[in-house]
Amino acid sequence: MTDVLRTQEDPKPVEPERPGGEELPDADQALAHESGIAVKPRSQWYYVRTRFLRHRLAVASLLVLVGLALVAIFAKRVAPYDFDQLDLFNIAQPPTRTDTHWFGTDLLGRDYLSRVIFGLRTSLWVALLVAGLTTAIGTTIGSIAGYYGGTVDNLLMRFTDLVLTLPTLAVLLTASVFVGNGDPFRVGVILALLFWTGLARIVRGVFLSLREKEFVEAAKAAGAGDARIIVRHLLPNAIGPIIVAMTLILAAAILVEAALSFLGFGIQPPNPALGKLIADGQTQGLDSWWLVTFPGLVIVVIALAVNFVGDGLRDALDPTQRRIRA
Amino acid sequence: MLTYIIRRLLYSVVVLLVASFLIFTFVTVSGDPLSFLKMSPGVSQETIANITERKHLDDPIIVRYGYWLRDAVTDQFGTTIIGERKIMPDIQRVMGHTLQLIIAAELLAITLAISIGVYSALRQYSVFDYLATTFSFLGLATPVFWLALMLQVLFVNVYLWWDIRIFYTANLSGVDPGGGIDFVLDRAQHLALPVIVLSIANIATYSRYMRGAMLEVINSDYVRTARAKGLKERRVIMRHAFRNALIPLTTVVALNFGALIGGVVVTETVFALDGMGFYFINALNSGDPYPVMAWLMIVSTGVIVFNLLADITYGILDPRVRHD
Numbered sequence: 128m129t130d131v132l133r134t135q136e137d138p139k140p141v142e143p144e145r146p147g148g149e150e151l152p153d154a155d156q157a158l159a160h161e162s163g164i165a166v167k168p169r170s171q172w173y174y175v176r177t178r179f180l181r182h183r184l185a186v187a188s189l190l191v192l193v194g195l196a197l198v199a200i201f202a203k204r205v206a207p208y209d210f211d212q213l214d215l216f217n218i219a220q221p222p223t224r225t226d227t228h229w230f231g232t233d234l235l236g237r238d239y240l241s242r243v244i245f246g247l248r249t250s251l252w253v254a255l256l257v258a259g260l261t262t263a264i265g266t267t268i269g270s271i272a273g274y275y276g277g278t279v280d281n282l283l284m285r286f287t288d289l290v291l292t293l294p295t296l297a298v299l300l301t302a303s304v305f306v307g308n309g310d311p312f313r314v315g316v317i318l319a320l321l322f323w324t325g326l327a328r329i330v331r332g333v334f335l336s337l338r339e340k341e342f343v344e345a346a347k348a349a350g351a352g353d354a355r356i357i358v359r360h361l362l363p364n365a366i367g368p369i370i371v372a373m374t375l376i377l378a379a380a381i382l383v384e385a386a387l388s389f390l391g392f393g394i395q396p397p398n399p400a401l402g403k404l405i406a407d408g409q410t411q412g413l414d415s416w417w418l419v420t421f422p423g424l425v426i427v428v429i430a431l432a433v434n435f436v437g438d439g440l441r442d443a444l445d446p447t448q449r450r451i452r453a
Numbered sequence: 454m455l456t457y458i459i460r461r462l463l464y465s466v467v468v469l470l471v472a473s474f475l476i477f478t479f480v481t482v483s484g485d486p487l488s489f490l491k492m493s494p495g496v497s498q499e500t501i502a503n504i505t506e507r508k509h510l511d512d513p514i515i516v517r518y519g520y521w522l523r524d525a526v527t528d529q530f531g532t533t534i535i536g537e538r539k540i541m542p543d544i545q546r547v548m549g550h551t552l553q554l555i556i557a558a559e560l561l562a563i564t565l566a567i568s569i570g571v572y573s574a575l576r577q578y579s580v581f582d583y584l585a586t587t588f589s590f591l592g593l594a595t596p597v598f599w600l601a602l603m604l605q606v607l608f609v610n611v612y613l614w615w616d617i618r619i620f621y622t623a624n625l626s627g628v629d630p631g632g633g634i635d636f637v638l639d640r641a642q643h644l645a646l647p648v649i650v651l652s653i654a655n656i657a658t659y660s661r662y663m664r665g666a667m668l669e670v671i672n673s674d675y676v677r678t679a680r681a682k683g684l685k686e687r688r689v690i691m692r693h694a695f696r697n698a699l700i701p702l703t704t705v706v707a708l709n710f711g712a713l714i715g716g717v718v719v720t721e722t723v724f725a726l727d728g729m730g731f732y733f734i735n736a737l738n739s740g741d742p743y744p745v746m747a748w749l750m751i752v753s754t755g756v757i758v759f760n761l762l763a764d765i766t767y768g769i770l771d772p773r774v775r776h777d
Contacts, residue, residue, distance in 0.1 A: 251637070289468055294752050296715030298735060301745060304737045305480055309695055384595050386719055389598045390734060402596075410721070414613060416606045423599035430594035 185439020260319035265326030273334025307394025367444035374437035570663020592657025707763035
């Protein structure tokens with residue numbers, strides 16, 4: 128959702144650079160030549176990695192996400208039961224350690240830990256699909272609009288206006304009802320088709336600001352074609368904003384897909400999804416509090432972690448912050 | 454300024470027309486609103502043929518769109534396909550209910566967000582500031598529908614275990630709400646949870662913007678000047694800084710209208726409130742494109758108006774921005 132993206136902007140003031148605290152690799156290398164001290168050449172990615180690793184919350188969040196992803200990938204081995212395995216002798220059990228019903232069971236005796244794990248698998252898969260598709264569409268259209276300008280650019284901006292005019296969730300709901308079919312893949316595609324405009328605008332902005340620069344002119348003079356200039360010279364400059372936007376889209380996709388599935392118009396049975404599990408929890412009686420609580424907690428944890436990782440990436444990928452914070 | 458507004462409005466009408474045609478095509482091509490009727494044993498072929506005839510369901514899309522547009526403009530969006538119920542009176546009723554919810558939630562969100570944002574900015578990196586930041590991260594990561602359900606679970610179980618009823622967890626009114634002050638109290642008890650739920654995410658967003666704006670302002674030159682001329686700190690903050698820091702917030706609040714509607718749909722569904730969102734979900738479930746279209750057009754108009762308001766107020770409040 129574009130709205131979500133807009134609200135994620137953290138108005139943190141840029142930390143002032145301390146004089147003398149910067150490391151300038153070129154100067155370092157020149158110095159190394161003169162003094163004979165060996166200096167390791169450091170790439171941009173070295174700085175990015177180091178800056179990211181200093182961001183403890185982001186690293187912890189990344190670990191949580193990797194853990195959850197592993198659980199999702201190996202769901203069949205990790206989950207103690209199958210997600211639709213009935214056990215009518217153990218219905219509506221509150222969370223207990225016996226029989227590993229850590230998240231309790233529902234009114235049909237299905238183990239909720241297993242259902243949450245399989246739901247996590249679907250939800251993560253859809254979110255990744257949305258992020259991937261959105262990035263592909265948004266980057267392509269944003270690059271073309273930003274590089275060529277003119278009609279393509281105009282069309283893009285008008286379409287973005289159109290999408291911004293419509294209440295996003297309502298349009299998504301309408302689309303899911305009429306073409307979604309409760310299928311995870313279709314729901315993912317629908318989300319991506321409404322999400323890409325924000326990213327396209329970001330890429331367009333970067334391209335607009337760079338396309339008149341000298342290095343582009345130099346590449347042209349050296350005989351590079353449009354495609355080569357876009358892919359080799361301009362896109363690498365947009366990588367930072369694209370990655371950050373991708374993480375935010377990932378978080379938004381998880382939340383919006385959950386809302387759609389909860390309302391009954393997103394992913395539908397037999398496919399398990401976290402939002403749908405929460406809705407089941409509501410229909411199965413509110414005294415079974417664990418049915419609503421656990422799937423929702425998982426969503427909150429994912430969304431929080433993705434946001435923190437995005438925050439860490441934003442700081443790490445900002446090339447103006449060459450200095451590594453101690 | 455006037456030409457700017459007129460140009461924007463004309464442009465919006467075009468956008469709305471294009472959007473309405475796209476959505477109409479999309480919605481009518483992909484579903485048969487009569488499929489449920491056709492499956493019902495008690496409905497004769499004749500009835501179905503009659504409805505198809507009267508609602509022009511067999512005509513090409515462009516012709517059907519024409520009929521829809523005519524009804525939308527001259528007959529307040531016409532009637533539903535099944536039952537031929539007039540759409541507009543229903544929407545007016547639910548809009549009244551939703552306005553109560555939205556206004557209460559936004560008032561709560563704006564007041565709290567301003568207080569939190571200003572205080573965080575004045576005490577930057579204090580414990581309060583970190584707590585507020587944590588809260589806003591949490592608020593943005595929590596799905597609205599889940600928060601709604603958790604509160605519902607909490608208050609239902611408080612009622613089940615201790616027989617204490619603080620807030621109602623569903624519907625808009627009690628069975629017999631009474632009149633006068635009793636009615637108001639009953640309505641407040643019903644709306645309390647939805648209002649809290651709807652405002653949480655907005656408090657998270659607004660307070661971040663307020664904090665950012667306030668920080669920017671109190672570090673600006675003219676505030677330093679105000680201090681330098683010897684004004685009391687209180688006067689500097691309230692008269693000079695605070696009033697200017699409010700400007701970005703007006704834009705954010707106005708632009709947030711679309712997201713707010715999304716929250717309304719979810720909240721009203723959870724609490725079974727007879728409002729816009731609940732109406733929309735029911736319309737979607739019925740598979741009838743006409744109420745869905747009417748709803749989308751009305752809400753989109755709302756979003757457009759708020760977008761325009763955002764730009765206009767910004768021009769008025771901030772003399773550095775002028776439209777021509």
